[in-house]
Every structure is written in C-alpha cells, then in structure tokens.
Amino acid sequence: MKLNERSVAHYALSDSPADHTGFLRTWGGAGTPPTPSGAGRRCWFVLKGNLLFSFESREGRAPLSLVVLEGCTVELAEAPVPEEFAFAIRFDAPGVRPHLLAADGPAAQEAWVKALSRASFGYMRLVVRELENQLREARHSLDLHRRSSWKAVSSRCKPQAPDRWSSGLENGHSLSRDCSPMGLVEEEGSRPAGRGLAEWELQGPASLLLGRGQSPVSPETSCFSTLHEWYGREIMELRRAWLQRARENQPECKDQDRP
Amino acid sequence: MRYNDKELQALSRQPAEMAAELGMRGPKKGSVVKRRLVKLVVNFLFYFRIRFGPIGALLLEHCRVIHEEPNSFSISFLEDPERKYHFECCSEEQCQQWMAALRQASYEFMRRSLIFYRNEIQKMTGKDPLEQYGISEEARFQLSGLKA
Numbered sequence: 317m318k319l320n321e322r323s324v325a326h327y328a329l330s331d332s333p334a335d336h337t338g339f340l341r342t343w344g345g346a347g348t349p350p351t352p353s354g355a356g357r358r359c360w361f362v363l364k365g366n367l368l369f370s371f372e373s374r375e376g377r378a379p380l381s382l383v384v385l386e387g388c389t390v391e392l393a394e395a396p397v398p399e400e401f402a403f404a405i406r407f408d409a410p411g412v413r414p415h416l417l418a419a420d421g422p423a424a425q426e427a428w429v430k431a432l433s434r435a436s437f438g439y440m441r442l443v444v445r446e447l448e449n450q451l452r453e454a455r456h457s458l459d460l461h462r463r464s465s466w467k468a469v470s471s472r473c474k475p476q477a478p479d480r481w482s483s484g485l486e487n488g489h490s491l492s493r494d495c496s497p498m499g500l501v502e503e504e505g506s507r508p509a510g511r512g513l514a515e516w517e518l519q520g521p522a523s524l525l526l527g528r529g530q531s532p533v534s535p536e537t538s539c540f541s542t543l544h545e546w547y548g549r550e551i552m553e554l555r556r557a558w559l560q561r562a563r564e565n566q567p568e569c570k571d572q573d574r575p
Numbered sequence: 576m577r578y579n580d581k582e583l584q585a586l587s588r589q590p591a592e593m594a595a596e597l598g599m600r601g602p603k604k605g606s607v608v609k610r611r612l613v614k615l616v617v618n619f620l621f622y623f624r625i626r627f628g629p630i631g632a633l634l635l636e637h638c639r640v641i642h643e644e645p646n647s648f649s650i651s652f653l654e655d656p657e658r659k660y661h662f663e664c665c666s667e668e669q670c671q672q673w674m675a676a677l678r679q680a681s682y683e684f685m686r687r688s689l690i691f692y693r694n695e696i697q698k699m700t701g702k703d704p705l706e707q708y709g710i711s712e713e714a715r716f717q718l719s720g721l722k723a
Contacts, residue, residue: 317583318631321576323652327636330653332683335715365636365682366617367716381577386586386617409585434713437617440685444622447692454699 328362328369328379336363336431341399341418342370356399356418366435368405385417385435392429401425405432587614587621587629593676596625598663602651608663615673618681620650633660640677646670650677690718 341356359370359380366386369379388407395402395418403425405415419425593615598608599622611630612623620633637653646667649659664670678684693716696704705711 317580317629319578319583320631320633320652323637323654324634325576326652326654326695327634330637332637333686333714333717335713365632365686367636367682379576383579383699384582384586387589406587406592407582409581409588412579412581412585413598431713434710437682437685440689440715443694443705443708443710444685444689447689450704451692451696451699454696458699 317407324367324382325379326362328367328382329377332364334362334364335435336428337361338424338428339420340370340428343396343416356416362419363435365440366437370430385432386437387438388427390432392425403429403432521559583632584629586616586619587623587632588716589616589634591616592680593673595669595673597673598647600661600663602658602660604680608661613662615676615680620677620680635677635680636683638677638681641672642670642674648674648677689716694718 338361339358340361341358343356359372360374360376362369362371362379363385366384368383370381371379383405386406387409388405390405391401393402393404393416395416399418401420401422401424402416402418407414410445417428419428444465576651591614593613595613596610597613599611599613600608610625611715612625614621614623616704618635620635621629622631622633623629633650635650639651639653641649641651641659643649643661646665646669647661647663648670649661651659660674664673693704696702703711705716710716
C-alpha cells in the first residue's frame, strides 16, 4: 500500500511534541536481524500520537520504521536470552506479526508499555469528548451566574453599536453554546458545514484562543471588543443573523431564556 | 521507511469516520481524476480501487485542507504546500462535510483540543479534569507541549 512517506517522515522529524522517546532493542521484524550475540538491534524510538517511529540514532534524519498503534495491545513479554525487560505490540488482526521490543530497565519498560497502551486515536478521542462534555456543563452553569455581570461590563466598554451588543449578548446561553471552539462543542451531527469557515492552517481552533493567554469566559476578560476578536468570524455571522432577525421581528420581542 | 503493509490494511478495514466514492487526482503533474473509494479512519485517509483493494493511505498530520471550486477540496502537507491531492465530491454539501471531518482528523488537533479544554475547565472550576483518570502527568496532555 502506498503511503505519503515524505510527509510522514517530515512529521516524525518535526518539533510537534513527542509523547515518549528512548532507546529500545528491537528484533524479529523484517529487516532487523539480531546482532551476533542474539540481542536486539538498539534504535532510538519516538512515539508521536499513535505513531511509533524508530531511528538509527537520536540524530537520525530519516525514520527507519513506522508502527501505527491502532487495533493493538501492548503487554510484557518473554524476551529471548540475553534480553530482559521486553514487551510486545500485538495486533488484533489475524496474520499480523507482533513487534517485540526491549527496554533498558524495568522503569523504562513500564513507562513504554503505559505510553504505548494509551497511544491510540480512539483513547485520545474518548478523553477529548469527556472533557468537551465537562466544559459544556461548566460553561452552562457559569452562564447562569454571568448574565448580570455581563450587562454591567457592556455598559462600561465602548461598543460600536451599544444597543446591538448588549442585547445580543444578553442571551448569554446561546452565545456560549454557539461560540465555542469551532466544531468542537457542537451537538453530534451538526457540523460547521456551509458557514464559510476559512481553511484552517495547521493550528486547530483551540490554539487560536490559547495563544492569547486569556480565556473568553475567564473573570479577567473585561472588554467585549477583545471577546469579539477572539470569537472571530463565528460571532460576526451570528451577529449578522441576529440583526437580520431583529429587523424582521416586532420591536417588543425580547430574547427568551433558553432551557 | 519500513512499515507493515498488513497493519495498514487491517487499519483500512476498521470502521470509518467517513467513506464515499470521490474523484481523486494525485499531486503529480498531468494526473487524471479517477473514481476512488475514499475512507477516513482515525488520522489516515485510505483510497481504494472501487471493488478491489486499497491502493494507498495518507497520514493526515500537518495537512492543510483547502476548498477548491467546484465541489472539491485538496489536501496538501506542510513540507510541500503546492503538492496537492485533489478530491471531487458530488455536491458542495458533501464537500463541506469531508472538509470539516478532515480538519479534525489529526492527533495533533485532538491534542490541542484536549489541552484547551483541560485549561478552560481548570480555570473555571479550579480542578484538573484529568486527575480523576490518573493521566494528568502524561507528556501528551501538557500545556508545554504546544507550540506558540
């Protein structure tokens, strides 16, 4: 099967965070004949996400091998003499040979088994979804406390269109629901399709907010113009849609409390 | 770089996030569009000859997904942004669905999301949400792991 190897190698060598690194001895795989003593071949291993790369040395400029850590289990294993501290990556799929590796000591062995066991995309996705739910709930309860303080702050700031801003943001619940990191805290099945989002560069939406050092919902955020900038396009679109509806609606029609 | 073909094949048979028949054109100059079964599984995009086996896979880390007119998108990678894999969809809606799915289909995206959520929850509640899972010290979940 073809693979975009050049891109994969580039990713392996990039400074994206490595989740675990270290020397391991490897043998039993194709192209890795054991050394004359029977011991495995010592390589520098780098775990990035669900990808395990090996290099000839720490300074290696091209990965020797790649193992994709999906659909596998990692367990301690018996190593052929004179090896110790071995573990195996075993795949559920039939006909796929396990990878046998050995660490330098018991602590390294344990650390590697732990790191590799939690390397799958599915595991990461589970944790992210769990935190998504937690954040949604935390925001919801924070919203209910924030309504009055937001009204007070909006009158202190110099908004472009004071009426629009304060009314639009009174509906605090809908604001926080719709303006979370794009695509992340949406209901299942409702993708940000057709909203005209610009193509994302390499950063995910989270990094946009993290880079500014403040949170949109933190108590330190004092000016709505900053908030507006952070939420960016999505807020502008929401605002536009809201203004449109506001023009069409009766003047006395107020924002309702959403359940 | 050595990799086990059987491992990749097994992965390509896993449940897919998205799967559809799309028109695909490789990055080489002069490539023509071919109908392929395209499958998104974790952070890999597999493409199959329809009714036959898998031809190849694209690891989706450090990739960029761009909308191309009409009803199409392209995938390119950090080290060579002009080298594009081009995909034609049957509708703009399908195109947007794929683009949205692909932009989130990387481990790096998930890592950033997790760190963001962790940080937000910590600020709002004063508690580290990862502690209850006993994984708060893991390297992959640290704020320091992010590039500025």
